[in-house]
Amino acid sequence: MLSRFPKWRDPYSGTAPRIVRPEQLAGAFGIFYATYYLGMAALQPVAGLLRDLTSSAAAPLFFAAGTMVLVAAATGIFRWIERRG
Secondary structure, X not given: OHHHOHHHOOOOOOOHHHHOOHHHHHHHHHHHHHHHHXXXXXXXXXXXXXXXXXXXXXXXXXXXXXXXXHHHHHHHHHHHHHHHO
């Protein structure tokens, strides 16, 4: 249903078909999802380590918020580069 509304497309995986040639799309998605899931697996222990080091239950939440801000900034920079190119 959301595919009828182009402005609501997925800002992450929905970008690949627009910028990668069709014959390279499978490899691009492979790299995208491998990076995504490696990040998900690696960053959770970092959040736990921050909790252990600071003895604060808020530390993992601040870490997650910071990570989300970085992802939003990287997405904005990527979109800016995409429009320029």
